[in-house]
Amino acid sequence: MNEQPTPMLSLDDVGLRYPNGTQALDGVSFTLRDGEFVSVVGPSGCGKSTLLRLAAGLLAPTDGAVGRDGDRIGFVFQDPTLLPWRSVRRNVELVAELSGLGRVERITRAVEALRRVGLADVAGQRPGTLSVGMRMRVSLARALSVRPDLYLFDEPFGAVDEITRADLGEQLQTLFVADRFAALFVTHSVAEAVYLSGRVLVMSRRPGRILAEVTVPAPYPRSPEMRFAPESTELAARISAILAADRPEPDRSGEFRQTAEAVEADEADDAMEEAPPVPPVQQPGAEVTT
Amino acid sequence: MRGRRLARAGPPAVVFVIAMLVWYLGSYALVDPQTSFLLPPPHAVVRVAFGDPYNLSELLQALWLSARVAMIGLVIAVALGVGSAILMSQARWVERSLYPYAVALQTIPILALVPLFGYWFDYSTTSRVLVVVLIAIFPIIANTLFGLRSADPGAHELFTLHRAGRWTRLVKLQLPAALPALFTGLRISAGASVIGAIVGDFFFQRGQPGLGQLIFIYPKRLQSEMLFGAVILAAAFGLAVFWVFGALARRFTDWHESEQQRPTAPFPSTRAVT
Numbered sequence: 276m277n278e279q280p281t282p283m284l285s286l287d288d289v290g291l292r293y294p295n296g297t298q299a300l301d302g303v304s305f306t307l308r309d310g311e312f313v314s315v316v317g318p319s320g321c322g323k324s325t326l327l328r329l330a331a332g333l334l335a336p337t338d339g340a341v342g343r344d345g346d347r348i349g350f351v352f353q354d355p356t357l358l359p360w361r362s363v364r365r366n367v368e369l370v371a372e373l374s375g376l377g378r379v380e381r382i383t384r385a386v387e388a389l390r391r392v393g394l395a396d397v398a399g400q401r402p403g404t405l406s407v408g409m410r411m412r413v414s415l416a417r418a419l420s421v422r423p424d425l426y427l428f429d430e431p432f433g434a435v436d437e438i439t440r441a442d443l444g445e446q447l448q449t450l451f452v453a454d455r456f457a458a459l460f461v462t463h464s465v466a467e468a469v470y471l472s473g474r475v476l477v478m479s480r481r482p483g484r485i486l487a488e489v490t491v492p493a494p495y496p497r498s499p500e501m502r503f504a505p506e507s508t509e510l511a512a513r514i515s516a517i518l519a520a521d522r523p524e525p526d527r528s529g530e531f532r533q534t535a536e537a538v539e540a541d542e543a544d545d546a547m548e549e550a551p552p553v554p555p556v557q558q559p560g561a562e563v564t565t
Numbered sequence: 566m567r568g569r570r571l572a573r574a575g576p577p578a579v580v581f582v583i584a585m586l587v588w589y590l591g592s593y594a595l596v597d598p599q600t601s602f603l604l605p606p607p608h609a610v611v612r613v614a615f616g617d618p619y620n621l622s623e624l625l626q627a628l629w630l631s632a633r634v635a636m637i638g639l640v641i642a643v644a645l646g647v648g649s650a651i652l653m654s655q656a657r658w659v660e661r662s663l664y665p666y667a668v669a670l671q672t673i674p675i676l677a678l679v680p681l682f683g684y685w686f687d688y689s690t691t692s693r694v695l696v697v698v699l700i701a702i703f704p705i706i707a708n709t710l711f712g713l714r715s716a717d718p719g720a721h722e723l724f725t726l727h728r729a730g731r732w733t734r735l736v737k738l739q740l741p742a743a744l745p746a747l748f749t750g751l752r753i754s755a756g757a758s759v760i761g762a763i764v765g766d767f768f769f770q771r772g773q774p775g776l777g778q779l780i781f782i783y784p785k786r787l788q789s790e791m792l793f794g795a796v797i798l799a800a801a802f803g804l805a806v807f808w809v810f811g812a813l814a815r816r817f818t819d820w821h822e823s824e825q826q827r828p829t830a831p832f833p834s835t836r837a838v839t
Contacts (some may be wrong), residue, residue, distance in 0.1 A: 331726055350726055356719035358821045369737075373727035401820050402792045 280309040283344050283425045283457035284330055290338030290482075291325055298482035299325045303339075305476060305485060307425075310455040311396075314468035316514060317478030318521075323461040325429045330459055336513075346426025348366065350454075351431045355410035357402040357417075364389065364398040367417045373423065381420075388416035392446065408439035412446070414561075419450070426458040433463060444471060445499060454497045465511045465518075470502045477517045487517050602789040608670040614794025624779070624791070628798050635686060635762035635806070638697025643752055645698070646705030647747065654707075654713040654739065655731065664710075668802040675761070679768045688772035696765035702756040708750025711830035712743025748814035755810050760804045776802075 284307040291300045298320040307313050318323060328334040329341055331348055357366045369386035376384075389395050390413040400409050418426060428544050432440045445468055451458065451471075460467050468475045475489045491510060493501060501507055585607060592606035598711050605613075615621050630753070649667070653660035676697060682692035716738050724734050764779025783792035 328722075328799060333722060333725060348726060350723065352719045354717075354719055356717055356723060358738070360739065360744070360818075370723070370727050372737075373724065373729050373733065403820055403822070506822070 280311075281508070282306045282342070283309050283311075283363065283377050284459065286326075286329070286339065287342070288339035289329060289336045289341060291322070291334065292337045300329070300336075301338075301482040301484050301485065301499055303485055305488070307457050307459055309457050311474065312451055312458045312460065312472045313474045313476060313477060314398055314462055314472040315476045316462060316465050316468045316518070316519065317483060318480050319463075321478045321481055323478060324429055325459055326478075327359050327429050327459065329561070330425075331427055335451045336400040343425065347372075347423045347425070349418030349421055349426040350421035351414055351418050351428045353433055354428045355402070355407075355414040357410055357413055362401055363394065363401050366402060366413055366523030367420050368420050370417055384420045384422075385416070388419040389413075391419060391450065392416045406439075408443060411435060411443060415443075415447070415450075421552060423456065426456055426460075428458065428460040430461050430463060432467070440467070441502070443500070446493070447471065448497065456494050464508070465514045467503060468495065469507050469510050469514070475514060477514055479521050480523075486521060487514075489514055489517075577799065586641065594729035602787050603666070605790045605793060609620070610790045610793040614797075615788035616802055620791060620794070624776075624794055624798055625780050626794070627776045628802060629772050630773055631759075631762045631766060631777065631799075632695040632802060634766070634775065635697055635758040635802075638694045639758040641694065642701035643705055643751065644696045645701045646750070646754075647709050649761070650706050650709035650713060651724070651735065651740075653710055655735075660710070664706075667703055667706045670699055675699045676764065676768055679765060683771070684768065688769050691764065693765050693769065693775070697758045697761040698734060700761035702759040704750045704753040704757065705747070706750075708746045709743055709751075712750075713739045715746060715751055745818045748818060749808065752810045755806045756803060759799070759806055762823030763799055 281469055286303050286305055289300060289542070290298070293299045293347050297381045297545065303326065304314075309323045315326060317323055325334065327350075329336055330343070331350055332343070357363075357544065358369065361369070364382070366384050368381045371381040371384055386398065389398050390414055394412055394416065396410060397405060402413060405413070410436075414431070428479065432443050435443065448471055460468070460471060465475075469491055477485065477487045477489065490509060491507075493506065507553055588604070588607055592601070592604050595606045614624060649663055653663055679692075679696060682695050683781070686692040686695065691737070719743075720738055724738055729737070737806035756791060762775065763780070765778040767781050768777070770778065771783065776795055779795045780792065780799070783789070783795060
């Protein structure tokens with residue numbers, strides 16, 4: 276690395292406290308450079324979604340600063356969030372439409388984006404007729420069509436089955452290899468993070484902090500077999516160990532209650548609502564999903 | 566195709582035949598011939614009410630009057646209802662100021678106001694339409710508001726992310742998302758508007774007679790065939806309105822889950838599922 280590419284996103288000691296006093300993030304700092312694919316893994320409710328919303332500018336930090344280079348953001352949500360009354364192509368056109376692009380340009384971009392995710396032949400259909408995996412690809416095409424400077428992925432493959440998930444991951448990697456965009460990818464799956472990214476940020480329980488940054492040295496393009504290569508599993512094991520070390524002392528008697536709290540906290544995080552008040556001394560024990 | 570149509574039309578037809586049989590049975594076996602006006606047989610109703618040109622024109626004129634009142638009232642209710650729901654969806658304070666009164670409209674007995682409208686606006690079309698508007702507006706406000714709020718929060722974030730203005734958000738996201746609920750409200754209100762037109766007319770007792778007045782007058786004159794004829798026309802009109810709005814809803818909200826598979830279809834729809 277002789278020359279450093281432009282930083283596309285930089286967080287400097289960022290904290291976020293919700294109005295009800297819940298500290299979602301605390302002292303988060305990292306830089307995402309052009310051409311970098313960085314994943315964020317962490318337990319449920321650790322503020323991963325909050326982190327993405329800060330990066331997108333949907334939320335303003337209560338501490339620290341978020342810096343972004345470039346205005347065009349491709350946000351891929353947890354759900355496909357397609358408008359059911361629009362055809363697949365018109366859904367992809369939506370963001371270009373919101374940005375005020377002309378009709379011809381919109382259609383050209385939408386068709387191109389759909390072709391890239393392999394959905395050109397369903398352009399005229401409504402999302403309701405597609406499988407969940409296909410809808411997710413439409414959502415991906417919608418993000419592609421803005422030709423973003425920065426991609427933000429909020430657990431985009433969480434709702435699909437394991438096989439589709441692997442397919443989508445490979446498709447995303449193909450797009451990344453071709454375009455070399457900057458991407459921040461939030462996921463529950465440590466293996467997926469290792470397979471896709473050059474760097475993995477490991478986050479702590481709420482309030483979310485960055486526990487470690489793990490570099491994945493393997494060059495792109497990566498073959499599907501790399502998911503099961505010893506180097507990958509070794510890295511995944513290291514990340515899982517970091518996450519496990521962050522787990523509170525196992526308290527068998529309170530296991531059920533803790534899980535319930537973790538689920539609540541997760542839902543609150545997802546919904547971007549005021550989270551249920553968490554007692555400051557006693558942290559919810561979150562289960563680590565690997 | 567013919568088999569499917571038969572399968573769909575068959576069962577209601579059977580029920581119709583049974584109902585007719587029960588009606589005849591009632592007319593001839595249960596009701597004393599001296600009091601046959603209590604339940605005239607179906608063919609007598611058809612002959613007197615619909616076969617006689619003078620009687621038929623009396624009924625159709627009344628139907629036209631009531632239908633006009635119902636439709637004008639419904640159009641006004643939709644315009645005002647959707648308009649105020651949009652205003653309420655844009656700012657909480659508007660909702661907090663207006664919604665309690667919308668609920669109040671629903672709870673006050675509108676018919677108690679009928680004499681008052683008579684004083685103010687005479688017994689003309691205006692007061693009849695007013696009754697319809699008051700009866701029909703609440704389902705529209707409530708359903709439209711619910712529908713405007715039903716848009717996917719993720720889609721809202723997407724619009725925010727791409728700096729969509731209030732208007733764009735309303736036109737491209739909230740209104741289309743509200744359509745299924747709006748049509749539900751419309752169907753309820755359309756039925757209510759027919760009832761409002763007829764019941765309002767029933768209570769007015771003055772001015773040009775609509776179906777409501779005829780329904781009030783016929784029993785007093787023991788014209789029970791005419792009474793049945795008026796009731797049948799009123800019911801048919803209500804059904805027609807319901808059907809029209811059902812068809813409109815299917816046309817404009819065919820993307821919605823509720824229209825994906827019709828419960829009446831004997832086979833799953835042939836929509837391509839890939």
